Structure formats: C-alpha cells, structure tokens
Amino acid sequence: MSPYLTSLRAISQREALRFVHQRERFVAALVRPLVWLLVFAAGFRAALGLSIIPPYQTYITYETYIVPGLCGMILLFNGMQSSLSLVYDREMGSMKLLLTSPLPRWWLLLCKLLGATAISILQVYAFLLIAALFDIRMPSLGYVTVLPALIVAGLMLGALGLLLSSLIKQLENFAGVMNFVIFPMFFLSSALYPLWKMAESSQLLHDVCAVNPFTHGVELIRFALYGQFNPSALLWTLVATAVFTAAALWGYDPARGAIQRRGS
Amino acid sequence: MDPKRPGTSFSNGAVMAGLRVSNxxxxxxxxxxxxxxxxxxDRGQFCALLGPNGAGKSTLFNLLTRLFTSPTGRIEIDGQDLAKNPRAALARLGIVFQQTTLDLDLTVRQNLRxxxxxxxxxxxxxxxRIDAALERLDMKPRAAEKARTLNGGHKRRAEIARALIHKPLVLLLDEPTAGLDAxxxxxxxxxxxDLSAEGTTVLWATHLTDEVRPxxxxxxxxxxxxxAxxxxxxxxxxxxLADRFLSLTAPA
Incomplete structure (x- = not known):
C-alpha cells in the first residue's frame, strides 16, 4: 500500500478509536440535536408559520424544517470537537509525532480532516435514523443523495476546526471558540429559521446570515435531502472549504512556528 | 552510499557527518x-547535549525535528538538508520527545503500529520491524499492555523502540530520562x-552530568x-564533569 494510504488509514482509525473511547461524546453528539428536534421544535411548531419555499413542495412541520440544520449542527460541533482534540494533541505532544512524519504536512493534516469528517457523517446518519423512528422522515432517496452534501459541508466545518486549532494557543482558550464561533454560526444561519423570516425582522441580520458559510452548508444538505441540487450553496461551501483549508495549512506552516510559540 | 550499513560509509575519504548544524x-x-x-x-557518535534548563536545548530540538524552522542557518541529517529535502531528512531521523507521546488508551503494539x-x-x-525494535529494548513481553499501565521507564523504552522502527540513521532524544528512577x-x-556503538548517530539532550560517559x-x-x-x-x-559544568555555567 502506498505510504499515503497507509497513513490515511492509520490516522482515521485513530480518530475512530478515540471516538469509541469517549462514549459520552457520542451520546452528547446525538442527544444535543435530538433535544432540539423533539423539544425545541415541538414548542416552536405553533409559533412559526412556514410558507412553501424550495426545496419543499408542500407545507411542512417545523420539525421537518430544522432537520437539515441539525445535521449541520452535528457537523459543526464535530468540527469544533476535532479542533479541540488537535489543540489537546499539541499540548500532550502527540501532535509532534504526527508532524515529524516524513509525509508532507498538508497530507497529514488532510488525513486528520478526512478522518474527522467521516466520523461526523456517521453521527449524522445515526441522528437521521433516530429522527425517522420519531416519524420525521425524508424521501428515501434523500438519504443517499445527502451523502455528498454531508461530505462537502463536513469538510468545510472540519477545515474551520483545523484553522481554529492553529490559532488557539492554549486549551483554556477553547471556551471562547464556543461563544464566538459555534453559537453565532449556528444562530445566524438558515438552520432554525428560513432567511426570508429573518429579513422580516432585520435586513442586516438577513445579510449576515446570507454570507455565513454555515447557511450554505445547511442549504446544500436541505436540498440534497430532497434529491435536489443547489449550485450556489455548493459553490459557497466549496469556496469556504478552500479558504479555511488554505488558511489552516498556512497556520501550520513550520516557518510560522505555530506548534510551540511559547517555546523554551 | 551503502544502504545496508550507512554508518560506516565514506565520502571523499572523510567520515560524513551524521548530523551537521551550521550557523x-x-x-x-x-x-x-x-x-x-x-x-x-560524526556518524555513529554518541553526542551529549548538556545544558541547564532554558539553555535552548528544546528550541534546538524543535528546529532539528522541523516542528518549526529558522530563516537562518542550515541543518543536515545524514547529508540531507532539512530545509531543502525535509521528507528525506525526516525519514532518516528517529525522535524521542521530552513529553510522553504514547496514546495511553492503546497498547504498546498499537502505538507502534x-x-x-x-x-x-x-x-x-x-x-x-516492530518486533525487532521491541526486542532491542527488551520490551517484547509488554507489547500487548496498554501504555497507561506501563511504568515511566517502560514508557520511555517503548518510545525509544518506536523511534527505531523506520531504522533511522540519526536518533534525537530530548531529556529522555526526565522523571525516571536511577x-x-x-x-x-x-x-x-549500545545503539550508537552499532552505528546510529545519537544526540542526547540532558541536564544531568552523570549520564555522560568520559x-x-x-x-x-x-x-x-x-x-564547550x-x-x-x-x-x-x-x-x-558535574563541577566543571557548574563552574562553566555559573553566573559571572
């Protein structure tokens, strides 16, 4: 096997093992969107009226509306979780092991990204399965056509996590990321409410939501769940993925010394 | 270069440096x-890098392992320029970091794999290769144990074994005995x-003079x-050496 594939397999396996070892993480990753779906959405169903907007062809319940957003939420939290584990790896030193491998650094970081994305996608499917058990179902084919959308959106949010891990100097600073990245990204998006609803209350907020790459990731997933393709969402998501990845690789450039700025 | 026994190869009649650092x-x-x-x-030489804490040993190690790079100076690992040929240079390098970098939830063998x-x-x-490296450090019987259950000395030996798997020509160790008993x-x-006697170039950073042989x-x-x-x-x-070291590094 080529050294590239060997390392990809080993790095993904390690990500998977780490995930299995942290059972609480898996439970939390599933419970969080389910709480939103079964409690929050149930409460909001009456308060929010949804008109028929693409990709929907009929009136839908609020629960149905937020499923793609919650898929995005799983990918977002996982991206941040892998960012956290990268910072942890750096503090514990195991990052050094990875970065002193003779394989190119961009490849090693890409392996991390691919491994983490694969695990996020498995969780999304677990979530979709449980949602289906609660009778919140998508068209059958949608479960297949959503896969490429999940890969693209997962890579985008994983790349964002990678970028943040190169910027965060210490583990203790991670709480800030929660407040300043996850929450604004999630709430200022089309995950919980359609953008036209947002425009009714504030044009500025609508514009912020419209440029948020997370919105486009969620819309990509939403259309794909109904077997439809949303080219502008794909383009936005791909551009954001490219920008985040390039910035992350720059952040990990050895000439910048990001690995151990505090050095001794 | 003779690929089987690079430690004894010669170029232009002179011993080629195993590790060369310039400016x-x-x-x-x-x-x-x-x-x-x-x-x-020199190739096959055991070189101790002695310095009090804060002397710059860790920075030197981070540069030698390309965790970060310096715009000035040059590092060659067995003839390979680390800046120009990082992958060839890193492939020749075995590293034991100061911190334990074993995954504690995995067994020794899983870590090495x-x-x-x-x-x-x-x-x-x-x-x-993993078997050979574990054998070399007398760690074979511990291969199936979780890294978490090993004592400090065995953890270190597992890490040295790990650093030998890819048969490096140059071995760097950053205070490998920190926190261990006598x-x-x-x-x-x-x-x-012993490894250096068999031809591996060794750079051993420490602040303990009793680890250095005459x-x-x-x-x-x-x-x-x-x-010096x-x-x-x-x-x-x-x-x-301990007295000499103290007088050399004493505040003027």
Whole structure:
C-alpha cells in the first residue's frame, strides 16, 4: 500500500478509536440535536408559520424544517470537537509525532480532516435514523443523495476546526471558540429559521446570515435531502472549504512556528 | 552510499557527518533562543547535549525535528538538508520527545503500529520491524499492555523502540530520562549507548552530568550559545564533569 494510504488509514482509525473511547461524546453528539428536534421544535411548531419555499413542495412541520440544520449542527460541533482534540494533541505532544512524519504536512493534516469528517457523517446518519423512528422522515432517496452534501459541508466545518486549532494557543482558550464561533454560526444561519423570516425582522441580520458559510452548508444538505441540487450553496461551501483549508495549512506552516510559540 | 550499513560509509575519504548544524539562530520575538550554533556529530557518535534548563536545548530540538524552522542557518541529517529535502531528512531521523507521546488508551503494539503507518509501513513488514525494535529494548513481553499501565521507564523504552522502527540513521532524544528512577535511567542510557556503538548517530539532550560517559562527545549549551564542544573527558579536565559544568555555567 502506498505510504499515503497507509497513513490515511492509520490516522482515521485513530480518530475512530478515540471516538469509541469517549462514549459520552457520542451520546452528547446525538442527544444535543435530538433535544432540539423533539423539544425545541415541538414548542416552536405553533409559533412559526412556514410558507412553501424550495426545496419543499408542500407545507411542512417545523420539525421537518430544522432537520437539515441539525445535521449541520452535528457537523459543526464535530468540527469544533476535532479542533479541540488537535489543540489537546499539541499540548500532550502527540501532535509532534504526527508532524515529524516524513509525509508532507498538508497530507497529514488532510488525513486528520478526512478522518474527522467521516466520523461526523456517521453521527449524522445515526441522528437521521433516530429522527425517522420519531416519524420525521425524508424521501428515501434523500438519504443517499445527502451523502455528498454531508461530505462537502463536513469538510468545510472540519477545515474551520483545523484553522481554529492553529490559532488557539492554549486549551483554556477553547471556551471562547464556543461563544464566538459555534453559537453565532449556528444562530445566524438558515438552520432554525428560513432567511426570508429573518429579513422580516432585520435586513442586516438577513445579510449576515446570507454570507455565513454555515447557511450554505445547511442549504446544500436541505436540498440534497430532497434529491435536489443547489449550485450556489455548493459553490459557497466549496469556496469556504478552500479558504479555511488554505488558511489552516498556512497556520501550520513550520516557518510560522505555530506548534510551540511559547517555546523554551 | 551503502544502504545496508550507512554508518560506516565514506565520502571523499572523510567520515560524513551524521548530523551537521551550521550557523543556526532562532529568536522568540526579541529574545534570542539560539545564537549562531554550529556543530557536527560524526556518524555513529554518541553526542551529549548538556545544558541547564532554558539553555535552548528544546528550541534546538524543535528546529532539528522541523516542528518549526529558522530563516537562518542550515541543518543536515545524514547529508540531507532539512530545509531543502525535509521528507528525506525526516525519514532518516528517529525522535524521542521530552513529553510522553504514547496514546495511553492503546497498547504498546498499537502505538507502534500507528507510528509505523505514519512512516508508510504497514502489515507484516511493519510487524517484523516492530518486533525487532521491541526486542532491542527488551520490551517484547509488554507489547500487548496498554501504555497507561506501563511504568515511566517502560514508557520511555517503548518510545525509544518506536523511534527505531523506520531504522533511522540519526536518533534525537530530548531529556529522555526526565522523571525516571536511577535504575531506569541507567538502563536507558546503556541501551542508547549500545545503539550508537552499532552505528546510529545519537544526540542526547540532558541536564544531568552523570549520564555522560568520559569518551562521549559533549556539547555544552548555555544561554543560547555553545560554551564547550569536545570529548567529555577533555572538557571536564581533572575535575568531575558535574563541577566543571557548574563552574562553566555559573553566573559571572
């Protein structure tokens, strides 16, 4: 096997093992969107009226509306979780092991990204399965056509996590990321409410939501769940993925010394 | 170069350096961490890098392992320029970091397999090398144990075994005996001296003078500069190395 594939397999396996070892993480990753779906959405169903907007062809319940957003939420939290584990790896030193491998650094970081994305996608499917058990179902084919959308959106949010891990100097600073990245990204998006609803209350907020790459990731997933393709969402998501990845690789450039700025 | 026994190969009749550092400097902001460091370690030589805490040893190690790079100076790992040919240079390098970098939830063998894969080794070829490396450090019986259950000395030996899997020509160890008891320290110091006797170039960073043998090569690093470089016996002269080291690094 080529050294590239060997390392990809080993790095993904390690990500998977780490995930299995942290059972609480898996439970939390599933419970969080389910709480939103079964409690929050149930409460909001009456308060929010949804008109028929693409990709929907009929009136839908609020629960149905937020499923793609919650898929995005799983990918977002996982991206941040892998960012956290990268910072942890750096503090514990195991990052050094990875970065002193003779394989190119961009490849090693890409392996991390691919491994983490694969695990996020498995969780999304677990979530979709449980949602289906609660009778919140998508068209059958949608479960297949959503896969490429999940890969693209997962890579985008994983790349964002990678970028943040190169910027965060210490583990203790991670709480800030929660407040300043996850929450604004999630709430200022089309995950919980359609953008036209947002425009009714504030044009500025609508514009912020419209440029948020997370919105486009969620819309990509939403259309794909109904077997439809949303080219502008794909383009936005791909551009954001490219920008985040390039910035992350720059952040990990050895000439910048990001690995151990505090050095001794 | 004879691929089977590179430690004894010659180029132009002279012994080729296993590790060559020329005019290397590094600053953290305005604070110099290394100033114009130059030294050669011959192939198969055991070189101790002695320095008090904060002398710049860790910075030197981070530069030697390309965790970060310096715009000035040059590092060659067995003839391979680390800046121009990073992948070839890193492939020749075995590293034991100061911190334990074992995944504590995995067994010793799983840890070593992960590392082998990072060097592109898998399957039976990897297992054979892992067995040989564990054997070399007398760690074979512990292969199936979780890293978490190992004592400090065994963790270190597992890490040294791991650093040997890809048959490096140059082995770097950053304070490998930190936190170990006397017996474990002696065992590890002995193992690594044996490795250098078999042809591996060794750079061993420490702040403990009793790990240095009289016929070792010795470089003393102090306040980001090289203070002394030569045979340990010559540097210590007629006094014990510990006293000589203290007087050399004493505040003026």
């Amino acid at each position: 290397l400097s590094y600053n953290f902001g305005a604070k110099p961490a290394l100033q114009d460091i130059s030294f050669d370690v 992960y590392f082998a894969a990072l060097h592109g080794l898998s399957g039976r070829a990897a297992d054979l 017996a474990a320290r002696q065992a590890i110091t002995g193992h690594v001296h 016929d070792d090569r010795l470089i003393i690093l102090h306040q980001s500069r090289i203070l 470089d030569g045979l340990a016996a010559d540097i210590s002269g007629d006094q014990p």
